[in-house]
Amino acid sequence: MGHPTVALVHYHLRRGGVSRVIETASTCLTKAGIPHVILCAAPPEGRHKLPIQIVEELGYDSERGAGASGIRIVRAMRKAVRNAFASGRVIWHFHNHSIGKNRGFSDAAGILAESGEPMVLQYHDFAEDGRPAAYPAIANSETLYPYAPQIVHAFINSRDRQHLLKAGLPEKHTILHPNAITPPARVKPLPRAPRKPLVLYPVRGIRRKNLGELFLLAALAPKGTRFAVSLKPENKPWKPVHDEWVAFASDTGLPVLLDVVGRVAPAPKKQRTFASWVRHSTHFITTSVAEGFGLGFLEPAVIGKPLFGRNLPMVTGDFADHGIHPGRLYDRLLVPESWVGLETLRQNLVRTMQTTLESYGHEMSNQHLDRSFSAMRNKGHLDFGNLPENLQRQVIHRLLAGSEQSEVLAQTGDATQALSQWLAESLDQKNPSVSPEQLGPYTPKAYLKRLKELYDQASNASPEAPAYLTQRKVLCEFLKPGSFHFLRT
Known part of the structure; x- marks a missing residue:
């Protein structure tokens, strides 16, 4: 048979x-x-x-x-x-x-x-x-x-x-x-590396990809660094969120380009294709707050690009079981509570959590509210990646208005350092932290x-x-x- x-x-x-x-x-x-x-x-x-x-x-x-x-x-x-x-x-x-x-x-x-x-x-x-x-x-x-x-x-x-x-x-x-893991694009290296970093986020810019974090990083990156997201959302519910970030990029002048593939080129007189963007990028990034498998953590190694960004232990834990550490990853980006306001955060939390739980047929209990609010706080700081977009933009506006850059921290494990310093060190890395041989299980x-x-x-x-x-x-x-x-x- x-x-x-x-x-x-x-x-x-x-x-x-x-x-x-x-x-x-x-x-x-x-x-x-x-x-x-x-x-x-x-x-x-x-x-x-x-x-x-x-x-x-x-x-x-x-x-x-x-x-x-x-x-x-x-x-x-x-x-x-x-x-x-x-x-x-x-x-x-x-x-x-x-x-x-x-x-x-x-x-x-x-x-x-x-x-x-x-x-x-x-x-x-x-x-x-x-x-x-x-x-x-x-x-x-x-x-x-x-x-x-x-x-x-x-x-x-x-x-x-x-x-x-x-x-x-x-x-x-x-x-x-x-x-x-298969290469998302096959590209030849450039004859000469670009003078300034070009950081590519090879995703469709839906909400859970946490686009606001790119803008925070762009505000603290060395001068001349550019960030790019490959595609815009297709599903209608996510388009207004994406459009707000397009408008924010225009308003602030921060070097974040959205929906680049097929629309703009990574360099003058170059193709607008995804392969072209991959070829001209110096680094890949991930700021996503949720993934199923996490292709974005391993694919950069296949095409020879170093990766940095947000860690997601729910998926990277499986990689660690095979001895794979995908790149320079932070666990949280910490901003002072005072830049947001705890009452403002709590009001946002009550409103959003109640709507969300009702969609699931759940009532919001005091336990849900108190434990979620407590989980967001971290010794006087909040994780930027778990703020709604309106509060993310509030934080970035405050930073651009002159608030102390050193107060924004990257946390890895129990250690913290100024995000601007962490970012400069990440942009200095030239090679992937994963070898092709390590990808055998995938x-x-x-x-x-x-x-x-x-x-x-x-x-x-x-x-x-x-x-x-x-x-x-x-x-x-x-x-x-x-x-x-x-x-x-």
């Missing part, structure tokens, strides 16, 4: 992290001779050689009005697989089925679980984790998190896995399945090995009727008091 057909299922293949993961998986499976098909609502832009079957019903509900039912989506997916392969067993590999973008998509996973078919449910993001607008779509689902021997739950970081284990998911049905070869293991686990299991996690338990793991973050609402 040949290998079962693998059906990789996702909403779309637009530029972004999950799409790249699926494209990498498809490349690996093709090289291994494993039959597979990608099911998504629309083909990617430009030319591609991917084995795609279009299932329009998989698109975001917000883009199509009322969504298709789960059973209709299952029928459409089965038909698409038959179009690609006349017959044979199928392993269904869902990506982000539970994120709340399409209720029928989520229900389809539950329907297939009830049918006893082998499945992989791979999580990149969670509606319960800083996505309150998405959560109501799946809030009353009773079949969101099925588990049985033939269903493998794949996690890209240990924290997410632990949350679902604590919510009741049996460990034997789970696997840690980090992404593969190569496509290692990724393919894990894919085979999880497909074998799902297809070789004796099917059983699924049980389901209590969704409220999953939500409570992500909403623990003290975990609130302004930029994840």
